[in-house]
Amino acid sequence: xxxxxxxxxxxxxxxxxxxxxxxxxxxxxxxxxxxxxxxxxxxxxxxxxxxxxxxxxxxxxxxxxxxxxxxxxxxxxxxxxxxxxxxxxxxxxxxxxxxxxxxxxxxxxxxxxxxxxxxxxxxxxxxxxxxxxxxxxxxxxxxxxxxxxxxxxxxxxxxxxxxxxxxxxxxxxxxxxxxxxxxxxxxxxxxxxxxxxxxxxxxxxxxxxxxxxxxxxxxxxxxxxxxxxxxxxxxxxxxxxxxxxxxxxxxxxxxxxxxxxxxxxxxxxxxxxxxxxxxxxxxxxxxxxxxxxxxxxxxxxxxxxxxxxxxxxxxxxxxxxxxxxxxxxxxxxxxxxxxxxxxxxxxxxxxxxxxxxxxxxxxxxxxxxxxxxxxxxxxxxxxxxxxxxxxxxxxxxxxxxxxxxxxxx
Ligand SMILES: [Zn+2]
Numbered sequence: 001x002x003x004x005x006x007x008x009x010x011x012x013x014x015x016x017x018x019x020x021x022x023x024x025x026x027x028x029x030x031x032x033x034x035x036x037x038x039x040x041x042x043x044x045x046x047x048x049x050x051x052x053x054x055x056x057x058x059x060x061x062x063x064x065x066x067x068x069x070x071x072x073x074x075x076x077x078x079x080x081x082x083x084x085x086x087x088x089x090x091x092x093x094x095x096x097x098x099x100x101x102x103x104x105x106x107x108x109x110x111x112x113x114x115x116x117x118x119x120x121x122x123x124x125x126x127x128x129x130x131x132x133x134x135x136x137x138x139x140x141x142x143x144x145x146x147x148x149x150x151x152x153x154x155x156x157x158x159x160x161x162x163x164x165x166x167x168x169x170x171x172x173x174x175x176x177x178x179x180x181x182x183x184x185x186x187x188x189x190x191x192x193x194x195x196x197x198x199x200x201x202x203x204x205x206x207x208x209x210x211x212x213x214x215x216x217x218x219x220x221x222x223x224x225x226x227x228x229x230x231x232x233x234x235x236x237x238x239x240x241x242x243x244x245x246x247x248x249x250x251x252x253x254x255x256x257x258x259x260x261x262x263x264x265x266x267x268x269x270x271x272x273x274x275x276x277x278x279x280x281x282x283x284x285x286x287x288x289x290x291x292x293x294x295x296x297x298x299x300x301x302x303x304x305x306x307x308x309x310x311x312x313x314x315x316x317x318x319x320x321x322x323x324x325x326x327x328x329x330x331x332x333x334x335x336x337x338x339x340x341x342x343x344x345x346x347x348x349x350x351x352x353x354x355x356x357x358x359x360x361x362x363x364x365x366x367x368x369x370x371x372x373x374x375x376x377x378x379x380x381x382x383x384x385x386x387x388x389x390x391x392x393x394x395x396x397x398x399x400x401x402x403x404x405x406x407x408x409x
Contacts, residue, residue, distance in 0.1 A: 006030065010063070012095060014038045015075070027070040034076055043092040044082040054079045054088050063101040070125065073101070097137060109138040110405045113398050116382045132391070139394035139403060146402050150183050150196075151175075152204030155362070157212040157235065157369045158196075158219055160188040161376050163392050170393060171196075172372070172400075176212070179368050181401035184393045189218030197226035205229075210362040212369065214238040215352045234355035236315055237366030237373070242345060243308040249341035250304040258298075266297045300339060307334055307342050320360040327353060372400045 007016040012032065019031035039048045056078045063071040075093065082089045095102045108131060111120040117131040124131075153175035160169045169188040172181050173196050183196050197205050208227040212235035213219040223232055255270040257263075269290055295302040310333070314326045327349070334346030349356055379399050386392035397403040 009066075010073075012073075012101075021074065024069075026068075027072060028066065029072045029074065031074045032076065040078050040080055041092040041094070042080070042082050042084075042089050044087065044089040045084040046092065047084070049080060049083045051081045051083065054081060059096070059099075061096055061099055061101055062104055064104055064107060097134070100134065105134045105138050108134045109142075109398070113405050136388075136391050136394065139391075139398060142403050143394060143397065147182070147397055150199055150204075152200040152207040153177065153182060154207060155210045155212075155364050156182075156208060157364065158193060159213065159238075159369060159373065160216075161373075161380075161396075163380070163386055163389060168389070170389065170396070172376075172396060174368060174372055174400075176364055176368055179371075180404075181372060181396055184396055184401075186389050186393070189216070190222045191218075193219055193222035194226070197222065210358075210364050212238075212364045212366070214241070215355050220355075231358050231362050232355050233358045233362060233364050234352050235359055235364055235366045235369065237369040239349075239356065240312065240366075242348070243311055246339075246341040246345045247301075247304045247308050250301055250339055254298055254301050263297075265293075269294050269297065270301065303337060304339055304342060307337060307339075315359075318360065318363075320357060323360045324357055327356060375400045 003017050003020070006020070010017065010030075014035050015032045015038075016035065017030045018033045021029040021031055023029075040053065041047070042049055056076055058074050059077050061073050061075060063073050065071055075096065077093065078091045079088050080091070081087070097105045108120060108124065111123065112131065112135045115123075117128055117135065120135075121128050121131040153173075155176040157174045157176055158171065159174070160171050162168065163170050171185050171188050171192045173183040173193075174180065175182045183199065185192050185195055200207075205227045206229055208230040210231040210233055211219075211223045211227060212233040213223075215234040215238065220232060223230060251270050255267060258266040258270060291305070294305075307330075311330050314323055314330065317323055317326065331346045331350050331353070334342045334349075337343065337346075376396060376399070379395055380386070383392075383395070386395075394403065398405075
Protein backbone atom coordinates (compact mmCIF):
# COMPACT_ATOMS: atom_id res chain seq x y z
CA UNK A 1 0.00 0.00 0.00
CA UNK A 2 1.36 3.39 -0.89
CA UNK A 3 1.90 5.89 1.87
CA UNK A 4 -0.45 8.47 0.39
CA UNK A 5 -3.15 5.80 0.24
CA UNK A 6 -2.67 5.33 4.00
CA UNK A 7 -2.73 9.12 4.47
CA UNK A 8 -6.01 9.12 2.57
CA UNK A 9 -7.32 6.23 4.69
CA UNK A 10 -6.42 7.78 8.05
CA UNK A 11 -7.52 11.27 7.02
CA UNK A 12 -5.82 13.35 9.66
CA UNK A 13 -6.19 17.02 8.76
CA UNK A 14 -2.87 18.83 8.37
CA UNK A 15 -0.71 15.67 8.61
CA UNK A 16 0.51 13.00 6.24
CA UNK A 17 2.00 9.56 6.71
CA UNK A 18 5.66 9.45 5.73
CA UNK A 19 6.76 6.07 7.00
CA UNK A 20 5.42 2.77 8.24
CA UNK A 21 7.61 2.06 11.25
CA UNK A 22 6.42 -1.47 11.91
CA UNK A 23 3.68 -3.91 10.97
CA UNK A 24 3.21 -6.76 13.43
CA UNK A 25 0.52 -9.37 13.85
CA UNK A 26 -1.52 -7.25 16.22
CA UNK A 27 -0.26 -3.71 15.72
CA UNK A 28 0.93 -1.25 13.14
CA UNK A 29 2.91 1.98 13.64
CA UNK A 30 3.14 5.02 11.40
CA UNK A 31 5.23 8.15 11.40
CA UNK A 32 3.39 11.37 10.67
CA UNK A 33 4.64 14.62 9.24
CA UNK A 34 3.00 17.95 9.70
CA UNK A 35 2.11 19.95 6.61
CA UNK A 36 4.29 23.03 6.31
CA UNK A 37 1.83 25.80 7.07
CA UNK A 38 0.28 24.18 10.15
CA UNK A 39 0.22 26.81 12.90
CA UNK A 40 1.31 26.00 16.44
CA UNK A 41 -1.54 26.29 18.96
CA UNK A 42 -0.38 27.00 22.52
CA UNK A 43 -1.60 24.49 25.12
CA UNK A 44 -1.31 27.15 27.82
CA UNK A 45 -3.69 29.76 26.43
CA UNK A 46 -5.14 28.16 23.29
CA UNK A 47 -3.85 30.96 21.04
CA UNK A 48 -1.50 30.86 18.05
CA UNK A 49 1.81 32.65 18.82
CA UNK A 50 4.16 33.49 16.02
CA UNK A 51 7.23 32.93 18.19
CA UNK A 52 10.12 30.70 17.14
CA UNK A 53 9.84 26.99 17.89
CA UNK A 54 11.83 26.23 21.03
CA UNK A 55 12.23 22.52 20.38
CA UNK A 56 10.45 19.62 18.75
CA UNK A 57 9.77 16.13 20.06
CA UNK A 58 7.48 13.26 19.27
CA UNK A 59 4.49 11.70 20.95
CA UNK A 60 2.98 8.28 20.47
CA UNK A 61 -0.81 8.05 20.34
CA UNK A 62 -3.19 5.20 19.68
CA UNK A 63 -5.75 5.53 16.91
CA UNK A 64 -8.73 3.37 15.90
CA UNK A 65 -7.77 -0.17 14.84
CA UNK A 66 -7.42 -1.16 11.18
CA UNK A 67 -8.19 -4.73 10.11
CA UNK A 68 -7.93 -5.98 13.68
CA UNK A 69 -4.54 -4.33 14.25
CA UNK A 70 -4.06 -1.67 16.88
CA UNK A 71 -2.79 1.51 15.27
CA UNK A 72 -0.09 3.74 16.80
CA UNK A 73 0.91 7.11 15.41
CA UNK A 74 4.20 8.91 16.03
CA UNK A 75 3.39 12.60 15.85
CA UNK A 76 5.83 15.51 15.85
CA UNK A 77 5.06 17.99 18.61
CA UNK A 78 6.55 21.46 18.99
CA UNK A 79 7.32 23.59 22.03
CA UNK A 80 7.35 27.36 21.98
CA UNK A 81 7.19 30.37 24.29
CA UNK A 82 3.71 31.44 25.34
CA UNK A 83 3.30 35.18 24.96
CA UNK A 84 0.72 35.27 27.74
CA UNK A 85 2.85 33.97 30.60
CA UNK A 86 6.35 33.63 29.12
CA UNK A 87 6.68 29.94 29.88
CA UNK A 88 7.57 27.23 27.39
CA UNK A 89 4.49 25.35 26.30
CA UNK A 90 3.95 22.28 24.21
CA UNK A 91 1.61 22.68 21.21
CA UNK A 92 -2.00 21.64 21.39
CA UNK A 93 -3.08 19.16 18.71
CA UNK A 94 -6.80 19.37 18.17
CA UNK A 95 -7.38 15.71 17.32
CA UNK A 96 -5.27 14.28 20.15
CA UNK A 97 -6.44 13.55 23.70
CA UNK A 98 -3.44 12.51 25.81
CA UNK A 99 -2.15 9.19 24.51
CA UNK A 100 -5.10 8.67 22.16
CA UNK A 101 -6.69 10.26 19.11
CA UNK A 102 -9.96 12.08 19.70
CA UNK A 103 -11.81 9.58 17.50
CA UNK A 104 -10.47 6.71 19.62
CA UNK A 105 -11.85 8.44 22.72
CA UNK A 106 -15.20 8.92 20.95
CA UNK A 107 -15.19 5.22 20.23
CA UNK A 108 -14.67 4.51 23.95
CA UNK A 109 -17.60 6.81 24.78
CA UNK A 110 -19.88 5.02 22.31
CA UNK A 111 -18.92 1.65 23.75
CA UNK A 112 -19.46 2.72 27.36
CA UNK A 113 -22.95 3.87 26.44
CA UNK A 114 -23.91 0.26 25.77
CA UNK A 115 -21.71 -1.76 28.10
CA UNK A 116 -19.62 -1.60 31.26
CA UNK A 117 -16.24 0.14 31.38
CA UNK A 118 -14.67 -3.20 32.19
CA UNK A 119 -16.08 -4.87 29.08
CA UNK A 120 -15.23 -1.87 26.90
CA UNK A 121 -11.68 -1.96 28.28
CA UNK A 122 -11.35 -5.66 27.52
CA UNK A 123 -12.64 -5.11 23.99
CA UNK A 124 -10.14 -2.34 23.27
CA UNK A 125 -7.22 -3.78 25.21
CA UNK A 126 -6.95 -0.91 27.70
CA UNK A 127 -7.37 -0.98 31.48
CA UNK A 128 -10.47 0.11 33.45
CA UNK A 129 -8.80 3.17 34.87
CA UNK A 130 -7.94 4.43 31.36
CA UNK A 131 -11.48 3.78 30.15
CA UNK A 132 -12.79 5.76 33.12
CA UNK A 133 -10.42 8.66 32.42
CA UNK A 134 -11.15 8.81 28.68
CA UNK A 135 -14.89 8.37 29.12
CA UNK A 136 -15.12 11.05 31.80
CA UNK A 137 -13.00 13.46 29.75
CA UNK A 138 -15.17 12.98 26.67
CA UNK A 139 -18.39 13.38 28.66
CA UNK A 140 -17.08 16.58 30.27
CA UNK A 141 -16.20 17.94 26.84
CA UNK A 142 -19.64 17.09 25.45
CA UNK A 143 -21.39 18.41 28.55
CA UNK A 144 -20.00 21.90 27.91
CA UNK A 145 -21.46 21.83 24.45
CA UNK A 146 -24.75 20.04 25.02
CA UNK A 147 -25.98 20.42 28.58
CA UNK A 148 -24.40 23.61 29.86
CA UNK A 149 -27.42 25.59 28.69
CA UNK A 150 -30.71 24.07 29.82
CA UNK A 151 -33.85 24.64 27.80
CA UNK A 152 -36.83 25.02 30.14
CA UNK A 153 -39.25 22.09 29.87
CA UNK A 154 -43.03 22.40 29.60
CA UNK A 155 -43.75 19.21 31.49
CA UNK A 156 -41.09 17.98 33.85
CA UNK A 157 -40.57 15.27 36.37
CA UNK A 158 -38.08 15.43 39.21
CA UNK A 159 -36.68 12.49 41.09
CA UNK A 160 -33.90 11.60 43.47
CA UNK A 161 -31.65 8.56 43.18
CA UNK A 162 -29.37 7.11 45.83
CA UNK A 163 -25.89 6.69 44.40
CA UNK A 164 -24.15 5.39 47.48
CA UNK A 165 -25.05 4.07 50.86
CA UNK A 166 -25.36 6.47 53.78
CA UNK A 167 -27.97 8.62 52.12
CA UNK A 168 -26.05 10.15 49.28
CA UNK A 169 -28.40 11.27 46.58
CA UNK A 170 -28.48 12.94 43.21
CA UNK A 171 -31.49 14.76 41.77
CA UNK A 172 -32.54 14.34 38.14
CA UNK A 173 -34.90 16.56 36.17
CA UNK A 174 -36.61 14.92 33.20
CA UNK A 175 -38.18 16.80 30.29
CA UNK A 176 -41.25 14.63 29.84
CA UNK A 177 -41.90 15.82 26.27
CA UNK A 178 -38.34 15.18 25.15
CA UNK A 179 -38.19 11.98 27.25
CA UNK A 180 -34.71 12.85 28.50
CA UNK A 181 -32.88 13.82 31.66
CA UNK A 182 -32.01 17.47 31.00
CA UNK A 183 -30.33 18.41 34.27
CA UNK A 184 -28.95 16.73 37.36
CA UNK A 185 -27.08 17.63 40.49
CA UNK A 186 -25.51 16.23 43.60
CA UNK A 187 -27.88 16.34 46.60
CA UNK A 188 -31.64 16.43 47.03
CA UNK A 189 -34.45 18.53 48.45
CA UNK A 190 -35.29 22.20 48.13
CA UNK A 191 -31.84 23.76 47.72
CA UNK A 192 -30.91 21.29 44.99
CA UNK A 193 -34.08 21.88 42.97
CA UNK A 194 -33.72 25.65 43.55
CA UNK A 195 -30.41 25.40 41.66
CA UNK A 196 -32.29 24.06 38.64
CA UNK A 197 -34.94 26.79 38.71
CA UNK A 198 -32.23 29.46 39.02
CA UNK A 199 -30.44 27.95 36.06
CA UNK A 200 -33.44 28.24 33.72
CA UNK A 201 -34.30 31.69 35.08
CA UNK A 202 -37.61 33.46 35.66
CA UNK A 203 -38.74 33.15 32.03
CA UNK A 204 -37.87 29.49 31.95
CA UNK A 205 -39.82 28.89 35.16
CA UNK A 206 -42.87 30.59 33.66
CA UNK A 207 -42.82 28.16 30.75
CA UNK A 208 -43.32 25.13 32.99
CA UNK A 209 -46.87 23.82 32.93
CA UNK A 210 -46.59 20.77 35.17
CA UNK A 211 -44.12 19.25 37.57
CA UNK A 212 -44.39 15.61 38.62
CA UNK A 213 -42.56 14.31 41.67
CA UNK A 214 -42.88 11.98 44.64
CA UNK A 215 -44.48 14.86 46.54
CA UNK A 216 -41.54 15.27 48.94
CA UNK A 217 -41.59 18.51 50.90
CA UNK A 218 -38.39 20.01 49.46
CA UNK A 219 -39.48 19.51 45.85
CA UNK A 220 -42.91 20.96 46.59
CA UNK A 221 -41.71 24.11 48.32
CA UNK A 222 -39.05 24.79 45.69
CA UNK A 223 -41.60 24.37 42.87
CA UNK A 224 -44.20 26.54 44.60
CA UNK A 225 -41.63 29.26 45.06
CA UNK A 226 -40.22 29.29 41.51
CA UNK A 227 -42.62 27.69 39.04
CA UNK A 228 -45.75 29.47 40.12
CA UNK A 229 -47.72 28.59 36.97
CA UNK A 230 -46.98 24.89 37.22
CA UNK A 231 -49.47 22.26 38.23
CA UNK A 232 -47.89 20.01 40.85
CA UNK A 233 -48.56 16.33 40.30
CA UNK A 234 -47.87 13.33 42.49
CA UNK A 235 -47.68 10.97 39.57
CA UNK A 236 -48.72 7.41 39.05
CA UNK A 237 -45.12 6.14 39.09
CA UNK A 238 -44.36 7.55 42.53
CA UNK A 239 -47.73 6.51 43.91
CA UNK A 240 -46.97 2.97 42.82
CA UNK A 241 -43.62 3.17 44.57
CA UNK A 242 -45.30 4.21 47.84
CA UNK A 243 -47.82 1.38 47.52
CA UNK A 244 -45.12 -1.19 46.83
CA UNK A 245 -43.13 0.00 49.82
CA UNK A 246 -46.20 -0.32 52.06
CA UNK A 247 -46.87 -3.86 50.80
CA UNK A 248 -43.23 -4.73 51.39
CA UNK A 249 -43.37 -3.59 55.02
CA UNK A 250 -46.29 -5.99 55.62
CA UNK A 251 -44.52 -8.79 53.74
CA UNK A 252 -41.40 -8.45 55.92
CA UNK A 253 -43.43 -8.41 59.15
CA UNK A 254 -45.38 -11.50 58.15
CA UNK A 255 -42.25 -13.27 56.95
CA UNK A 256 -40.65 -12.74 60.36
CA UNK A 257 -43.76 -14.12 62.08
CA UNK A 258 -43.96 -17.11 59.72
CA UNK A 259 -40.33 -17.98 60.48
CA UNK A 260 -40.83 -17.65 64.24
CA UNK A 261 -43.86 -19.92 64.05
CA UNK A 262 -42.09 -22.35 61.73
CA UNK A 263 -44.70 -21.84 59.00
CA UNK A 264 -42.57 -23.05 56.10
CA UNK A 265 -45.03 -22.79 53.22
CA UNK A 266 -45.89 -19.18 54.01
CA UNK A 267 -42.24 -18.32 54.64
CA UNK A 268 -41.37 -19.57 51.17
CA UNK A 269 -44.04 -17.49 49.47
CA UNK A 270 -43.07 -14.36 51.35
CA UNK A 271 -39.37 -14.84 50.75
CA UNK A 272 -37.40 -12.13 48.94
CA UNK A 273 -37.17 -13.94 45.64
CA UNK A 274 -40.95 -13.94 45.34
CA UNK A 275 -41.20 -10.35 46.42
CA UNK A 276 -41.37 -9.15 42.83
CA UNK A 277 -44.67 -10.96 42.33
CA UNK A 278 -46.21 -8.69 44.93
CA UNK A 279 -44.83 -5.67 43.09
CA UNK A 280 -46.15 -6.43 39.64
CA UNK A 281 -49.36 -5.23 38.14
CA UNK A 282 -49.87 -8.06 35.72
CA UNK A 283 -49.04 -11.60 36.75
CA UNK A 284 -48.61 -14.89 34.89
CA UNK A 285 -50.80 -17.92 35.67
CA UNK A 286 -48.11 -19.50 37.83
CA UNK A 287 -47.68 -16.29 39.78
CA UNK A 288 -51.43 -16.06 40.13
CA UNK A 289 -51.48 -19.52 41.76
CA UNK A 290 -48.95 -18.29 44.30
CA UNK A 291 -51.08 -15.24 45.04
CA UNK A 292 -54.21 -17.38 45.40
CA UNK A 293 -52.41 -19.58 47.88
CA UNK A 294 -51.26 -16.50 49.73
CA UNK A 295 -54.85 -15.30 50.04
CA UNK A 296 -55.71 -18.43 52.02
CA UNK A 297 -52.51 -18.49 54.07
CA UNK A 298 -52.11 -14.92 55.17
CA UNK A 299 -54.87 -12.39 55.35
CA UNK A 300 -52.79 -9.30 56.11
CA UNK A 301 -50.48 -9.56 53.11
CA UNK A 302 -53.46 -10.33 50.92
CA UNK A 303 -55.34 -7.34 52.26
CA UNK A 304 -52.33 -5.13 51.61
CA UNK A 305 -52.20 -6.39 48.03
CA UNK A 306 -55.89 -5.69 47.57
CA UNK A 307 -55.45 -2.15 48.87
CA UNK A 308 -52.65 -1.61 46.40
CA UNK A 309 -54.73 -2.94 43.50
CA UNK A 310 -57.71 -0.91 44.60
CA UNK A 311 -55.63 2.25 44.54
CA UNK A 312 -54.17 1.54 41.11
CA UNK A 313 -57.64 0.94 39.73
CA UNK A 314 -58.40 4.61 40.48
CA UNK A 315 -56.23 5.37 37.46
CA UNK A 316 -58.37 3.26 35.18
CA UNK A 317 -61.19 5.77 35.46
CA UNK A 318 -59.82 8.80 33.68
CA UNK A 319 -62.22 11.35 35.08
CA UNK A 320 -61.45 13.75 37.91
CA UNK A 321 -64.87 13.56 39.61
CA UNK A 322 -64.87 9.75 39.79
CA UNK A 323 -61.22 9.69 40.81
CA UNK A 324 -61.99 12.09 43.66
CA UNK A 325 -64.75 9.83 45.01
CA UNK A 326 -62.58 6.71 44.63
CA UNK A 327 -59.62 8.34 46.34
CA UNK A 328 -61.81 9.40 49.26
CA UNK A 329 -63.13 5.86 49.61
CA UNK A 330 -59.63 4.41 49.42
CA UNK A 331 -58.21 6.73 52.08
CA UNK A 332 -61.06 5.66 54.39
CA UNK A 333 -60.41 1.97 53.71
CA UNK A 334 -56.66 2.34 54.26
CA UNK A 335 -57.08 4.14 57.57
CA UNK A 336 -59.59 1.54 58.77
CA UNK A 337 -57.46 -1.40 57.56
CA UNK A 338 -55.48 -1.65 60.80
CA UNK A 339 -52.30 -2.23 58.76
CA UNK A 340 -49.89 0.40 60.01
CA UNK A 341 -48.02 1.04 56.76
CA UNK A 342 -51.36 1.56 54.96
CA UNK A 343 -52.81 3.71 57.73
CA UNK A 344 -49.78 5.96 57.33
CA UNK A 345 -50.12 5.93 53.56
CA UNK A 346 -53.81 6.81 53.91
CA UNK A 347 -52.89 9.93 55.88
CA UNK A 348 -50.09 10.76 53.45
CA UNK A 349 -52.41 10.56 50.43
CA UNK A 350 -54.98 12.59 52.36
CA UNK A 351 -52.44 15.37 52.91
CA UNK A 352 -51.29 15.18 49.31
CA UNK A 353 -54.72 14.48 47.77
CA UNK A 354 -54.65 17.62 45.59
CA UNK A 355 -51.40 16.52 44.01
CA UNK A 356 -52.67 12.97 43.49
CA UNK A 357 -55.82 14.33 41.83
CA UNK A 358 -53.86 16.82 39.71
CA UNK A 359 -52.79 13.81 37.71
CA UNK A 360 -56.31 13.73 36.30
CA UNK A 361 -55.97 17.36 35.25
CA UNK A 362 -52.59 16.87 33.56
CA UNK A 363 -51.83 13.25 32.80
CA UNK A 364 -48.10 13.64 32.83
CA UNK A 365 -46.97 10.23 31.70
CA UNK A 366 -45.27 8.13 34.31
CA UNK A 367 -43.88 5.61 31.81
CA UNK A 368 -40.97 7.97 31.10
CA UNK A 369 -40.02 8.38 34.78
CA UNK A 370 -40.30 4.64 35.17
CA UNK A 371 -38.17 3.92 32.09
CA UNK A 372 -35.48 6.36 33.16
CA UNK A 373 -35.53 5.01 36.70
CA UNK A 374 -34.92 1.49 35.38
CA UNK A 375 -32.08 2.67 33.16
CA UNK A 376 -30.39 4.38 36.12
CA UNK A 377 -30.77 1.22 38.21
CA UNK A 378 -29.13 -0.74 35.41
CA UNK A 379 -26.38 1.86 35.15
CA UNK A 380 -25.69 1.52 38.88
CA UNK A 381 -25.51 -2.26 38.61
CA UNK A 382 -23.18 -1.99 35.63
CA UNK A 383 -20.72 0.13 37.56
CA UNK A 384 -21.10 -1.66 40.91
CA UNK A 385 -21.73 1.67 42.62
CA UNK A 386 -20.02 4.94 41.79
CA UNK A 387 -17.26 6.50 43.82
CA UNK A 388 -17.18 9.64 41.76
CA UNK A 389 -20.47 11.54 41.83
CA UNK A 390 -19.55 13.88 38.96
CA UNK A 391 -18.95 10.88 36.77
CA UNK A 392 -22.23 9.31 37.86
CA UNK A 393 -24.11 12.49 36.90
CA UNK A 394 -22.49 12.48 33.47
CA UNK A 395 -23.22 8.78 33.00
CA UNK A 396 -26.91 9.48 33.67
CA UNK A 397 -26.81 12.06 30.86
CA UNK A 398 -25.05 9.54 28.63
CA UNK A 399 -27.56 6.75 29.26
CA UNK A 400 -30.81 8.69 29.76
CA UNK A 401 -30.15 12.21 28.59
CA UNK A 402 -28.72 14.49 25.97
CA UNK A 403 -25.24 12.94 25.96
CA UNK A 404 -26.52 9.70 24.47
CA UNK A 405 -24.36 8.99 21.39
CA UNK A 406 -27.39 7.47 19.63
CA UNK A 407 -28.91 10.95 19.47
CA UNK A 408 -26.20 12.27 17.18
CA UNK A 409 -25.90 9.36 14.77
ZN1 LIG B 1 0.07 30.78 25.01
